[in-house]
Amino acid sequence: MNHLPSINAISASICLLGCGLALPVFSQQPEKGKPDAAHISKTKADWWSQRHALLKQTLAETPCQLLFIGDSITHRWETDGKKIWSQYFSPYAPVNFGIGGDRTEHVLWRIDDSALKTPHSPQVCVIMVGTNNTGQYKGRQTPQETAEGIREIASRVHRLHPATEIILLHIFPRGKTAEDPLRIQNEMINRELDKTNMPRVHVVNINSAFLDKDGTFLPGITGDLVHLTEKGYRLWAEALLPEIKKYMK
Numbered sequence: 522m523n524h525l526p527s528i529n530a531i532s533a534s535i536c537l538l539g540c541g542l543a544l545p546v547f548s549q550q551p552e553k554g555k556p557d558a559a560h561i562s563k564t565k566a567d568w569w570s571q572r573h574a575l576l577k578q579t580l581a582e583t584p585c586q587l588l589f590i591g592d593s594i595t596h597r598w599e600t601d602g603k604k605i606w607s608q609y610f611s612p613y614a615p616v617n618f619g620i621g622g623d624r625t626e627h628v629l630w631r632i633d634d635s636a637l638k639t640p641h642s643p644q645v646c647v648i649m650v651g652t653n654n655t656g657q658y659k660g661r662q663t664p665q666e667t668a669e670g671i672r673e674i675a676s677r678v679h680r681l682h683p684a685t686e687i688i689l690l691h692i693f694p695r696g697k698t699a700e701d702p703l704r705i706q707n708e709m710i711n712r713e714l715d716k717t718n719m720p721r722v723h724v725v726n727i728n729s730a731f732l733d734k735d736g737t738f739l740p741g742i743t744g745d746l747v748h749l750t751e752k753g754y755r756l757w758a759e760a761l762l763p764e765i766k767k768y769m770k
Contacts, residue, residue, distance in 0.1 A: 731756060
């Protein structure tokens with residue numbers, strides 16, 4: 522089984538990407554192994570706790586066929602991508618299990634805490650996470666370590682829903698050009714993800730849908746070189762929907 526290796530001690534106050542809100546943090550430096558609930562501080566920012574509780578309740582009450590797990594890029598389907606979400610995914614009773622600022626360790630905690638309880642197992646789960654690991658650690662966590670955390674998310678989903686087909690998306694591009702150090706880090710993680718060999722886990726790269734030939738973002742699809750606009754969410758949906766349909770029964 523994959524293990525998320527130790528990382529440098531994490532400060533007791535971690536800020537959400539792009540704003541000043543604190544996230545749940547490790548209460549102690551984890552030994553070798555996967556960070557789990559025992560390593561997460563029980564003192565969480567109110568907004569994060571409320572969001573997590575809402576997602577748990579929504580999932581528990583929804584006969585979900587399509588589950589999205591991720592960070593703010595997933596979370597923002599509810600704002601910038603709201604119309605696109607309804608247009609493309611509403612037939613599948615989708616549930617958005619994204620929270621802004623989450624890194625792999627936060628998602629692992631949320632999966633354990635919620636047990637992903639739902640009336641029946643999703644047919645498809647889309648996972649896209651890891652850019653906040655890049656943004657927070659800036660190379661102090663290796664691509665292999667981040668990829669192991671992402672694969673562990675897929676593993677825990679399958680532990681709870683063994684028949685679910687998982688679409689494991691490459692981390693989306695970030696930064697102004699292909700030479701941006703954080704974009705390069707994401708691409709190194711993606712190359713590690715390509716080595717994934719797990720049953721019913723399908724690694725999918727749709728990143729070319731967002732980029733011009735020179736590696737810059739297509740006009741109008743991002744406002745901050747990380748998050749997507751409505752136009753960007755449309756490109757995501759158009760590229761992703763054929764992959765989803767492959768595995769919907």
